[in-house]
Amino acid sequence: MSRTFVGMPAFPLAARTAVADAQLRRNLGHATATIRAKRAAVVSEVQDWEALRARGAEVKDRVLANLDTYLLELEQRLTEAGATVHWARDADEANAIVVTIAGERTAADREAGRAPEVVKVKSMATQEIGLNEALEAAGIRAWETDLAELIVQLGDDLPSHILVPAIHRNRAEVRDIFRREMGRAGRPAPEDLTDEPARLAEAARLHLREKFLRAKVAVSGANFAVAETGTLVVVESEGNGRMCLTLPDTLITVVGIEKLVPTWEDLAVFLQLLPRSSTGERMNPYTSMWTGVHAREGVGDGEPVGDGPQDVHVVLVDNGRTDVLADVVGRQALRCIRCSACLNVCPVYERVGGHAYGSVYPGPIGAVLGPMMRGRRGALEQSLPYASTLCGACFDACPVRIEIPELLVHLRTQVVEHHRAPGSRGLPKPEALAMRAGAWTFADAGRYEKAQNASTLAGRLGDRLLHGRGTVGRMPGPLSAWSDARDAPVPPKQTFRQWWARTHTDTPADPRPDTHEGGVP
Amino acid sequence: MRVALFATCFNDTMWPSTPKAVVTLLERLGCAVEFPRAQTCCGQMFTNTGYATESVPLVRSFVETFTPYDAVVVPSGSCTGSVREQHAALARRVGDAGLERAVSELAPRVHELSEFVVDVLGVTEVGAYFPHRVTYHPTCHSLRMIRVGDRPLRLLRAVRGIDLVSLPAAEECCGFGGTFVMKNPDVSVAMGSDKARHVRETGAEVLVAGDNSCLAHVGGLLSRHRAGVRTLHLAEVLAATEDAPWRPGDGVDHEVGS
Numbered sequence: 001m002s003r004t005f006v007g008m009p010a011f012p013l014a015a016r017t018a019v020a021d022a023q024l025r026r027n028l029g030h031a032t033a034t035i036r037a038k039r040a041a042v043v044s045e046v047q048d049w050e051a052l053r054a055r056g057a058e059v060k061d062r063v064l065a066n067l068d069t070y071l072l073e074l075e076q077r078l079t080e081a082g083a084t085v086h087w088a089r090d091a092d093e094a095n096a097i098v099v100t101i102a103g104e105r106t107a108a109d110r111e112a113g114r115a116p117e118v119v120k121v122k123s124m125a126t127q128e129i130g131l132n133e134a135l136e137a138a139g140i141r142a143w144e145t146d147l148a149e150l151i152v153q154l155g156d157d158l159p160s161h162i163l164v165p166a167i168h169r170n171r172a173e174v175r176d177i178f179r180r181e182m183g184r185a186g187r188p189a190p191e192d193l194t195d196e197p198a199r200l201a202e203a204a205r206l207h208l209r210e211k212f213l214r215a216k217v218a219v220s221g222a223n224f225a226v227a228e229t230g231t232l233v234v235v236e237s238e239g240n241g242r243m244c245l246t247l248p249d250t251l252i253t254v255v256g257i258e259k260l261v262p263t264w265e266d267l268a269v270f271l272q273l274l275p276r277s278s279t280g281e282r283m284n285p286y287t288s289m290w291t292g293v294h295a296r297e298g299v300g301d302g303e304p305v306g307d308g309p310q311d312v313h314v315v316l317v318d319n320g321r322t323d324v325l326a327d328v329v330g331r332q333a334l335r336c337i338r339c340s341a342c343l344n345v346c347p348v349y350e351r352v353g354g355h356a357y358g359s360v361y362p363g364p365i366g367a368v369l370g371p372m373m374r375g376r377r378g379a380l381e382q383s384l385p386y387a388s389t390l391c392g393a394c395f396d397a398c399p400v401r402i403e404i405p406e407l408l409v410h411l412r413t414q415v416v417e418h419h420r421a422p423g424s425r426g427l428p429k430p431e432a433l434a435m436r437a438g439a440w441t442f443a444d445a446g447r448y449e450k451a452q453n454a455s456t457l458a459g460r461l462g463d464r465l466l467h468g469r470g471t472v473g474r475m476p477g478p479l480s481a482w483s484d485a486r487d488a489p490v491p492p493k494q495t496f497r498q499w500w501a502r503t504h505t506d507t508p509a510d511p512r513p514d515t516h517e518g519g520v521p
Numbered sequence: 522m523r524v525a526l527f528a529t530c531f532n533d534t535m536w537p538s539t540p541k542a543v544v545t546l547l548e549r550l551g552c553a554v555e556f557p558r559a560q561t562c563c564g565q566m567f568t569n570t571g572y573a574t575e576s577v578p579l580v581r582s583f584v585e586t587f588t589p590y591d592a593v594v595v596p597s598g599s600c601t602g603s604v605r606e607q608h609a610a611l612a613r614r615v616g617d618a619g620l621e622r623a624v625s626e627l628a629p630r631v632h633e634l635s636e637f638v639v640d641v642l643g644v645t646e647v648g649a650y651f652p653h654r655v656t657y658h659p660t661c662h663s664l665r666m667i668r669v670g671d672r673p674l675r676l677l678r679a680v681r682g683i684d685l686v687s688l689p690a691a692e693e694c695c696g697f698g699g700t701f702v703m704k705n706p707d708v709s710v711a712m713g714s715d716k717a718r719h720v721r722e723t724g725a726e727v728l729v730a731g732d733n734s735c736l737a738h739v740g741g742l743l744s745r746h747r748a749g750v751r752t753l754h755l756a757e758v759l760a761a762t763e764d765a766p767w768r769p770g771d772g773v774d775h776e777v778g779s
Contacts, residue, residue: 016707347694351711387705389698389712390569392665405666409607412571420574435567439575442530442562443582455534471744481706486713486741489535496528496537500544500556 003158004133008358010383018352024168028353031167035344038280039397046276056273057401059266060335063258064325070227070260071316077230078314081292081306086315091129094317098131098219098252099138101313105217105250106140115141118252119211121234121241122146123221124162124338125254125317127360131219142219143185143211145240147204154181160354160362162340163278168353171195182207208240218244218309222255223337224270225314228263230306231291232314235274235284245288250311257316258334270337273399277339320373329410333368335400342394342404348387357384364394368407376414385411430478452495459491466490524554525590527583527631529600530562536733542760543596543634546649549762550642554594559586565603568611570700577615580608584623592641593631596756598663598731599699601633606666633663634756635672635731645675650763652682656725657755658716658739660732661694673731673755680758689719697738710742717742720750728752 008014018024043049063070075085088094106116118135120126120142132142132153144153151166152159155177159165166174178189178200187210189203220241224233232253234241245251261267275284292306306312325331343349343363354362358380359370367384374381385408394404418424419432428436441447462472471487474480482488524547528540540556547554563583564576583604587593595601605628612621638644657677663669677685696702696712716739720728728743730736733754740752753767761767 012705012707015705019707019711347696347712348705348708351708383704385571386701387708389661389694389696389701389709391661391694391698393661393692393694396665406610409569409571412569413573414571416571416573431570432572435570435572435575439564439567439572439579442564443578445559445561448530448561452534471741473745478703481703482741484706485710485745486738487744488741489737491535492537494537496533496540497556497558499537499541501558504556 003156004130005158005358005360008355008380010379011356011358011387012383014356014358015348015352015387018356023170023173024353025351027168027170028350030170031164032344032350035164035280039277039341039344040280042276042280042282046272052269052272053399053401055269056337056399057332057335059261059269060258060337060400061332063260063262064331064334067257067260067325070262071257074225074227074230074260075316077227078292079230081230081308083230083292083306083308083312083314086313088315088317088319090319091317094129094254094315094319095131095134097313097315098126098254099134099140101250101252102135102140102217102219103138105311109216110139115139117141117143117211117215118217118219119143119145119215119244119248120149121218121220121244122149122165122236123219123254124360125221125256126219127159128256129254129317129319131254143208143215145208145211145244146236147201147238147240150204150208151177154178154185156181158355159360161343162338162361162363162365163343164340165354168355171197171200174200178203178207186210212240212243212247215244215248217250217252218248220244220251220253222253222259223274224261224267225255225259226262226264226267227260229291231264231289232308233267234286234288235271236286236288237279237281237284239286242286242288245290246309249309250313251290251309252313252315254315254317257318257321258336274337274339277337277341277397277399324369324372327372330368330372330407332402333365333372333407335402336365336369337400339399341397341399342402345393345397346388347391347393348389352387357387364388364404364408365402368402368404368411371411371415376411376418382415382418385409385415449495449497452497455491456493456495456498459493462490463493522552522591523589524552524592524594525587526554526556527560527563527587527593527595527600527604528556529595529597531600532596532733535737536754539596539733539754539756542754542756543594545760545765546638546647546756547594549760550638550644550647552642555590557586557590563600563603563608564611565600565607566699568603568607573611573614576611577617580611580624581620583608584620584627587631588623588627591630592637593627594634594637595631596634596731596754597733598633598660598667598669599734601631601636602662602666604628604631633667633669633731635663635669635676636667638676638759639672646679647676647759649680649759649761650682651680651758651761651767652684653727654684654686654723654725655727655729655758656686656688656720656723657691658688658695658720658728658730658735659691660730660735663731664692669731676755676759677729681763683758686723686725688723688725690715691719695735695739697735699734702738709738713738713742717746717748721748726750727758729755729758731755 148166161167175195182189222232290308349363371381390405475483564579567576608624695716696709736752
């Protein structure tokens with residue numbers, strides 16, 4: 001995969017292109033509606049779903065409040081079980097660790113003239129740090145083995161969904177990509193490939209099989225890391241993960257530091273929450289758990305110490321997560337278990353798709369996590385908190401009760417404060433001036449009533465000019481954002497309070513006698 | 522019980538027929554209502570656009586204006602949400618513990634119209650008459666922020682003569698979102714067009730909701746499409762009776778007679 005999200009424009013601009021893409025709209029509308037319905041069905045059958053959500057939030061909050069303790073516990077248990085733990089402050093450090101290990105383990109291939117390669121389990125953490133690009137730069141091919149990731153990789157495309165990265169593609173497009181690209185990456189697609197899902201899956205299976213059998217190194221992420229035993233957990237649907245986690249001798253797992261759960265009992269909560277929220281299934285087809293290595297020289301006197309492959313590495317990545325943790329309001333975003341339920345219920349995501357969010361984390365959670373993890377300075381990052389109507393569907397769907405609308409407002413405030421700060425470049429934006437003037441007007445009822453007179457004056461004039469039509473059509477300037485597609489009402493000739501003052505003269509709470517009536521013929 | 526009407530700045534200025542209908546309705550239900558004239562705006566637009574600093578004086582003014590009352594009635598789900606769900610955090614943000622306490626004491630007494638009628642007055646049959654085909658859009662902040670549930674529908678079902686039809690994908694956002702209409706006009710219109718399409722599928726002549734802001738957006742689209750569907754605030758449906766029926770005007774009832 002050579003395409004990256006670097007240099008993406010601000011959200012509204014990318015969204016404009018996306019909403020005009022009829023094929024994209026159709027694909028997304030169909031896919032999100034299907035997943036929404038499945039999720040709703042399996043969530044509604046859980047009697048204590050709300051209690052389960054609360055429990056999930058509580059466990060994650062406990063982890064975040066004691067992250068240092070649990071991380072050290074995890075490291076200790078992993079090491080005791082024969083795994084090697086690496087710490088990475090950022091993407092570059094994490095990539096360098098993986099590239100070094102993968103390079104060493106594939107050195108024999110390189111010497112024999114074969115291209116060094118790794119197989120990959122679908123992983124958000126490795127996408128976040130741009131691992132495939134880093135491996136490619138070091139001359140190591142990284143093969144995605146998840147079906148949707150394979151589609152994205154073969155199509156030189158970008159992921160647009162956390163769970164279903166090729167959600168923006170329909171099966172006819174997938175067939176074209178397979179026919180065109182599979183041959184360049186390995187076993188070609190059959191000549192007579194159709195767009196039947198079973199045929200497409202079969203083509204992918206045959207294409208991937210030779211890679212599973214050949215690879216000496218696998219790279220994965222982890223959905224959970226259980227601190228009390230040092231156990232890593234991957235949940236998946238296709239079995240490609242199980243192949244990667246068990247066949248190659250070396251397994252390198254890149255884990256965001258917030259992926260911890262303290263105990264197996266806590267894990268049980270998330271194994272109920274995640275599949276229902278994510279794929280809309282009661283339980284996902286494959287759940288792989290491994291603890292350290294099954295046997296290695298010098299570890300455990302030859303006795304099995306764990307049950308992972310022979311050579312197990314765990315890279316614990318920060319990459320902005322401690323910055324999120326430092327934000328008292330924002331830190332709840334680290335509860336996220338990457339289920340993507342918020343994407344599927346988001347009316348904005350449904351119409352725009354994932355690419356406009358400019359990172360591997362799209363949708364409502366991406367609009368929150370992106371600016372918090374990558375900083376709030378870029379135009380894209382500053383536009384993301386505004387890429388929402390604050391409709392609240394995301395919070396209702398979130399299995400760990402992340403208050404995404406509240407966080408979006410919190411981040412909007414930070415964006416505004418950033419521009420307000422002394423030393424911030426340029427003049428205040430017209431919006432800031434308008435907001436300041438508006439708030440000043442509203443802060444005093446007298447000022448507000450004077451401002452209302454302008455509205456009633458416009459109403460009187462509008463009534464004459466529009467011959468009582470009641471609505472205004474297209475308007476110039478910033479108002480065109482409204483009026484390009486919508487009519488607007490002509491302001492009324494009398495405000496409510498003017499009517500009230502005329503009809504209810506004895507209200508004790510009136511601060512002053514009625515003086516603001518009329519004045520305009 | 523001293524009951525105050527918080528008309529909201531948007532209704533006061535742009536949709537006066539709505540707060541007027543609230544007065545008519547509540548007086549008919551035997552509830553005297555006052556309109557404290559010091560009221561202006563709850564600050565929602567400022568808060569939700571990131572201008573928390575600008576909102577704080579409006580929180581202060583809201584508290585000062587409405588603290589003397591036993592109940593505050595608001596014909597808007599989102600403005601009710603702004604007061605109940607956001608004012609305390611705004612006070613906390615500037616470290617004003619006194620204001621935060623005052624907000625917390627007042628907030629539970631602030632009711633969206635359907636909450637006030639159903640919960641405080643204990644009425645669902647309000648004596649209304651509205652012989653029209655109606656569909657109801659539950660606005661997001663009514664539904665998911667202040668959780669009015671089916672109160673508006675219970676009130677509408679009890680209206681005499683009404684032909685109430687359910688709206689497909691009713692719970693999906695209409696795409697208004699405050700300054701979202703200006704900041705993301707393309708997505709807003711895409712969402713609004715779908716909402717408008719669902720409204721037209723019902724064959725309703727009137728789209729009813731508890732927020733005039735959302736109705737201005739969907740109604741603006743419907744009007745541009747010359748769809749022949751009008752929008753009306755819940756209060757205006759509930760205020761109408763056989764003796765004083767709601768009168769179709771010239772598309773928008775902006776005449777506020779005395």
